[in-house]
Amino acid sequence: MNAAKGQSTKLDAKLFDDVPVLRRKWQAALKPGETLPRYENVLLGSLGRLADHLVLLKCDNGAFAVSRTGRYAQNWLGDARWNIPMDALRPDCATVLSEAVSNAIANNRPYLAAAHCVRAGMVRTYDVLALPTFSRWGGTLVGAYVNERGTEFNLIDAIFCTTDDGVVSLSALRDPTGRPLDFQVVHHNQAAVKLLDVAEHSLLWQRLSNSDHLLCSQEVVGRLRAAVTNDQSDQFEIEDDNRSLRLGVSAFGNIVSLVISDVTSLKRRDASFRLLFDSNPMPMWAFDAETMDFVRVNDAAVQHYGYARETFLRMKVQEIWPKDEQVGYTRALRDAGDIYQSEHPWRHVKADGSEICVLTFGRRLIIEGREGYLVVVFDITERRKAEARIAHMALHDGLTNLANRALHRERLGDALENGNAAGKHVAVLCIDLDLFKNVNDSFGHAMGDHLLEQVADRLRSRVAGNNLAARLGGDEFAVILTDDISPNRASDFAAELIRSLSAPYEIDGNQVVIGASVGIALSPGDGTSSEELMRNADMALYRAKEDGRGTHRFFEREMDYQAQRRRELELDLRRAFADSEFELHYQPLVDIASDKISGFEALLRWRHPEKGMISPAEFIPLAEEIGLIAPLGEWVLRDACNEAVKWPSEIKVAVNLSPAQFRSLHLVQVVISALANSGLAPKRLELEITESVFLAETEANLAILHQLRELGVSISLDDFGTGYSSLSYLRSFPFDKIKIDRSFVKDLAIRSDCGAIVRAISGLGRSLNITTTAEGVETTEQLDWLRAEGCNEVQGFLFSAARPAAEVGQLLLRFGARASKAA
Incomplete structure (x- = not known):
């Protein structure tokens, strides 16, 4: 299955950073003198998308049970239930969870284990990181993060390539020091059952330490351990009663393939x-x-x-x-x-x-x-x-059969070593498909997979000789050009590649059109190592996408400077949240009919101690990308409710919700907590969402919105009219308010189409009994237009910019006096 791109630009491309991020988070939460950090400091609050990959395990009478699971973890377990014992899980999942949890608790440290799970004949490798924590309610809670490495191979092809020999596949189980401790049978053929003289049901998923057959002998287990430790093959014979068996051992990481041949007749x-x-x-x-x-x-x-x-x-x-x-x-x-x-x-x-x-x-x-x-x-x-197929699959993408990230890294290292020695240039092209997410959203992942296969075919037709095309993951590809490439030749190649990949595709009777953006880095000027060259090509790709997509850009040193500024801003942003540098400003919402303030929209501001006020347009997208928007959103909600409870009872407060808060699964509880702690009446809280909430997990997000409505909270659809399916969202959920985007209000007096759009939205609101609010009102002429078109509410600089909480009282007095004077 292809990996669709998430809300942030580079989120899926950096999943390999999850394990070190979680390790650092665990270490940062560990207080001096404590053996374990607290549960709420590690596994609550700011996990964002990582929460989908977590299995929360609690200790019950000495045995661990699954307490909670995220959506990704539920798919891996094959079980969406909560509060179930470990032995209710699939044996392969239960085994690796037990190993990881036991070793994590034994060492009081995070423990990383590898799971090899067989699904429909495919072996998939998963990283399982166990994070032990102390629960203030007593006992130990362990969060197990699960994620697939992205490599798989067909076990059935390997196992049943012969019919006369017995074939057994075993998974190595390791102790806390990483040494192979035991082996578990994960698959076998019928010949193995006969050769080992055991019942079929007593072999699969059994550990050698818990079984009693020929493979359990100290000699065999010792040879298996040596093969795994040294990553080598082995062949030896064992005698049992009147039989002689030859055992051929091949180790593939933690998987051991054991071929059993009966050579008794040759020995007699x-x-x-x-x-x-x-x-x-x-x-x-x-x-x-x-x-x-x-x-x-x-x-x-x-x-x-x-x-x-x-x-x-x-x-x-x-x-x-x-x-x-x-x-x-x-x-x-x-x-x-x-x-x-x-x-x-x-x-x-x-x-x-x-x-x-x-x-x-x-x-x-x-x-x-x-x-x-x-x-x-x-x-x-x-x-x-079969061994060649397995070796090929380890270095090639299973969907497109292009080189995978591992082979790409190896070939790039070789090309740079040869190029640097000979004084020749090597070019790296990072390629990202434009509009690919739309194909997945519109036609489904199966169509997306077919599209990726055709993209790979076009890449193969363009990349020949010693050059290499690779799929790095999702819709990201890369090309290595090794033939002493020049900047002009690299530019021409990239332009032709974009034209080729942008031509229409015919898939299952549908015509599909996408585009491509390309970033180029050239050795040795842009880097002499594979890591440096790939990083710089990726920055060039980011610039190409920023410049409108469908184009290519070369790496420039200015890009590295901007990347450093972004990293610096990221560090400042993380520190700012810990140091309470954020504050809320409030912009009034004015009722047109009464000319009174009906509420305030809470807007987040960042006052940097050295750089002054940082624009929300600069730091909010970054907060979403690094997973900080969820805890920031929780803080905004709590602080806004605490402030609004001080206002007159008829004044509402509007708070914006990020799509990331919907993915946390705790949004409803966060809203309930904010209302309860502040004492604010639910009817005075208005939650604003954008249509991006509906673009993923639609059913789950709709369920959350209905739960919020049941609390008595109002729901508003922000930036109405700018999306491609806003009208369909009005059918999906009964919104209390729709906000007309400022882009229509800005040109209201000079463009007839803007007036027509505002008139249509206002009429739609009246027909559906939905309040309409116009954003960005800056002139009295715009206000007169909106009043004439029947809008209910306005906000903008004509009335006031967003002001600190201390000035809310003055705004209320000013508008109250103005309303009295008008009356």
């Missing part, structure tokens, strides 16, 4: 040669050690290689070897002792000319009076293909 020297040879299902042959002539071949070899038996017996061993390997293979046979087992796969040629990959086991013996070798062949062609 006392069995008859005919039974061992002719009836063996494995291809076998015997050849003369001196002449290299085939002496005997069994039925399995005849069938497997495709040569007629008579033809086989007229051939020499060298004839089934590729010509380029004959010298090396001949030397290997001459150096072989009485027993030979190939350490590396050999290539063999079948009768139809195709090649297979095999492992061979040979024993020197006397065959029909001649010294020779008896050889058994294990065909691992399909297994090698």
Whole structure:
């Protein structure tokens, strides 16, 4: 599934920063002398979107149970219920949660574990970060953050590539120091059940420490631990009763693939040669050690290689070897002792000319009076293909088959190393699809996936040779140009690429049109390391999007300066909230009919100790991007209610809500708390939202709005008329007020279309019994127009700019006196 872009520009692209952010948040909340920080200081308030990824676990009589879960975590668990015991969860989820929670509590520190979950044959890897906290209500609460790494591979293809061998996949479980402690069976085929002589239900999801079969022996577990620790392959044999089993071990991170082959028949020297040879299902042959002539071949070899038996017996061993390997293979046979087992796969040629990959086991013996070798062949062609597929999937995007972020980073590092040494330029292009989110919102994620596949096809058609195209995630792509690229060539390439990606797409009978923006960084001037070059190309992309999209921009040093200013502003913004540098100003809302103040809109202001007043247009988008808008919004709501309760009882206060506050799932409780602590009557509180609240999680957000209405709070739709579907929102929810955007009021007296729009909105409000408020009123001429068109309420500089709370009383007195004089 493709990842749709979130409300902030770079949020999804930086999910890999979540774990260090949460670690720092936990560390910052830890007070001197305490072993654990408090729950409310870590897991409440400012988590923003991260709350969707959390599983909250509480201790109940020594056992942990799931108390609360976010939406993303519920999808991972496959269970949306709260307050359920750990053993009610999926075994794969329960296992990693238990590991992470136990180790976090044992160390009194955050603990990062890896979960390997199998869904429909796909192995997905998740990071699980356990954050232990102390609850003031007693006991320990652990917040477990869950997020997918974005890599997956098809386990079914790997496991069932052969039918004769038993295949078992195990997940390594680690102790607090990171060493492999135990192994859990996550998948197996039917042959494994037979070879291990166990019931099928007693194998899957079982730990080796809790089981009793051949794989549980100290020897096997020790070899598995060594393979995982050293990230290497291994092959060895074990004996059980009258059986001999060969075990092939391949480690892929925390996943271990174990191939079990029964070689008992080869080990029974006392069995008859005919039974061992002719009836063996494995291809076998015997050849003369001196002449290299085939002496005997069994039925399995005849069938497997495709040569007629008579033809086989007229051939020499060298004839089934590729010509380029004959010298090396001949030397290997001459150096072989009485027993030979190939350490590396050999290539063999079948009768139809195709090649297979095999492992061979040979024993020197006397065959029909001649010294020779008896050889058994294990065909691992399909297994090698599966391993190659797994290796490919680890470095390529599963949807588009382009290089993924890991391969892109590796190839860019190699290109820069070679380019820097040879004094040649390397260019990096960061590409972002314009309007892609609209496709997902309008047609669904399936259409978005098809679109990404076609985008990848167009990239492949443009990127050739030693250059590389990659998908970094979501709708973000990158291209590496390595052929001593010049700025002009990079510019021409980017312009042509934008034209190609912007051409219409035909998908399932629909024509889809998107665009592309490109940022370019060129070595060595823009950076000599992959990290520096990618960072600068990303800044250039950000500038291209700011300049109207559908264009490309080169990195300039001024961009780095602006990025540093933004980082500085971010640090100041975080400090400002902690140091209480924010304040609320209030702009009056004037009832046109009575010419009296009917309420005030609370507007957030930031008084920087050195830079003075910072524009909300500068810091509010940044607060939304870094996840600070939710706690800021809570503070605004509480402070506005505390101030409004001091005003006359007929005066309302209007507070703006950010879409991020709706994602926190605690908005209703925050409003209830603000009203209860201040004593403000709910009917005096007006909450303003914009249509962006409806663009995601529509059903959930509508439910929250209805809950707020049930409290007695008024709901207002801000910036009405500027969105593309505002009218549909009036059908979705019974708003108390709609606010006419200032862009229509500004040109009211000079543009007839603005007057028509205001007249239509006012008439719509009267028909639906909804109050209409006009924003940005600056002249008496505008006021007269609005009064004539039937607007109910106005606000703007004509009456007053937003003023500090201390001046609200003067404004009320001034307007009261004016109304009395008019009467």
